[in-house]
Amino acid sequence: MSPPLGINLGSVTDAGQEPRWLDQDEMRAWRNYVTGAAMLEDRLHRELQTGHGLSLADYELMVRLSEQPGGRMRMSQLAEDVASSKSRVSHQVARMEREGLLARRECQDDGRGVLAELTPKGLEALKTAAPTHVDGVREHIIDLLTPQEQEVLAKVFDRVITHLRSLDG
Amino acid sequence: MSPPLGINLGSVTDAGQEPRWLDQDEMRAWRNYVTGAAMLEDRLHRELQTGHGLSLADYELMVRLSEQPGGRMRMSQLAEDVASSKSRVSHQVARMEREGLLARRECQDDGRGVLAELTPKGLEALKTAAPTHVDGVREHIIDLLTPQEQEVLAKVFDRVITHLRSLDG
Numbered sequence: 436m437s438p439p440l441g442i443n444l445g446s447v448t449d450a451g452q453e454p455r456w457l458d459q460d461e462m463r464a465w466r467n468y469v470t471g472a473a474m475l476e477d478r479l480h481r482e483l484q485t486g487h488g489l490s491l492a493d494y495e496l497m498v499r500l501s502e503q504p505g506g507r508m509r510m511s512q513l514a515e516d517v518a519s520s521k522s523r524v525s526h527q528v529a530r531m532e533r534e535g536l537l538a539r540r541e542c543q544d545d546g547r548g549v550l551a552e553l554t555p556k557g558l559e560a561l562k563t564a565a566p567t568h569v570d571g572v573r574e575h576i577i578d579l580l581t582p583q584e585q586e587v588l589a590k591v592f593d594r595v596i597t598h599l600r601s602l603d604g
Numbered sequence: 605m606s607p608p609l610g611i612n613l614g615s616v617t618d619a620g621q622e623p624r625w626l627d628q629d630e631m632r633a634w635r636n637y638v639t640g641a642a643m644l645e646d647r648l649h650r651e652l653q654t655g656h657g658l659s660l661a662d663y664e665l666m667v668r669l670s671e672q673p674g675g676r677m678r679m680s681q682l683a684e685d686v687a688s689s690k691s692r693v694s695h696q697v698a699r700m701e702r703e704g705l706l707a708r709r710e711c712q713d714d715g716r717g718v719l720a721e722l723t724p725k726g727l728e729a730l731k732t733a734a735p736t737h738v739d740g741v742r743e744h745i746i747d748l749l750t751p752q753e754q755e756v757l758a759k760v761f762d763r764v765i766t767h768l769r770s771l772d773g
Contacts, residue, residue, distance in 0.1 A: 464754040471761030473687035518642035585633040592640030
């Protein structure tokens with residue numbers, strides 16, 4: 436077993452205004468989540484990379500575009516949806532454009548802003564990779580959970596999303 | 605509302621061997637988790653970056669070292685613990701060494717392998733940043749959950765970890 440867990444640095448921080456360190460149960464929840472989420476992301480990424488030469492980040496970006504009418508979306512909205520910075524998404528989209536998966540277009544509505552658009556090659560890559568990804572999501576998390584646990588997961592992260600959106604809004 | 609959610613590409617994939625697409629409840633659990641986890645990571649990262657000039661990835665790596673005797677750990681173990689590739693961790697450690705947060709040492713046990721070791725400056729950076737991080741973890745997830753929900757989160761990701769370790773083992 437590893438020593439007292441991660442985030443609690445009560446033993447080493449300066450005395451004075453002690454923050455409310457996590458108790459044992461809270462720490463177990465947080466630590467398992469952080470480790471499990473990182474391992475899960477890494478696994479799903481490697482499955483897409485090995486099977487289809489796609490990164491998980493590229494896959495998720497293309498999924499979001501595929502859900503939009505015409506497979507296109509404003510870059511700023513895209514950045515918000517994948518919880519990434521505009522500059523990071525901008526680099527990612529530029530690279531994916533060079534790979535032929537996406538194209539960038541000017542937004543015709545108002546002349547401002549740029550749209551990212553899924554190309555036929557991008558849609559094809561997504562279609563080919565999707566069965567691999569859904570199999571991984573089932574095997575590595577969804578099918579390991581009871582319907583009740585799935586419901587808790589949905590509720591908990593819905594609350595996190597609502598809370599975080601309220602901070603940015 | 606957004607159109608039918610993300611991972612389900614039943615409408616666009618080739619017919620034939622249909623994978624088991626997620627049903628509505630499974631999709632809601634998966635989608636909320638993916639989005640919430642990305643937003644949470646982004647928020648905690650920005651809080652550390654703004655407040656202390658540290659990335660979340662650097663913080664998590666230093667936490668793991670701080671838990672070890674002498675604040676040191678084999679690079680290969682470190683990569684496993686943060687669910688990252690050896691080459692990515694190797695670059696990260698080299699950069700952090702240049703910043704004075706870590707030092708690399710030869711492993712004395714067997715002459716093979718390299719250890720990463722937290723420097724006094726690294727430990728100081730960690731101590732300074734820890735209260736910010738624990739406040740964020742409480743505010744953005746832990747304090748939003750009931751004890752029962754925390755317990756489900758702990759159990760669910762413990763199962764994910766055990767499952768994923770069994771695949772690599």
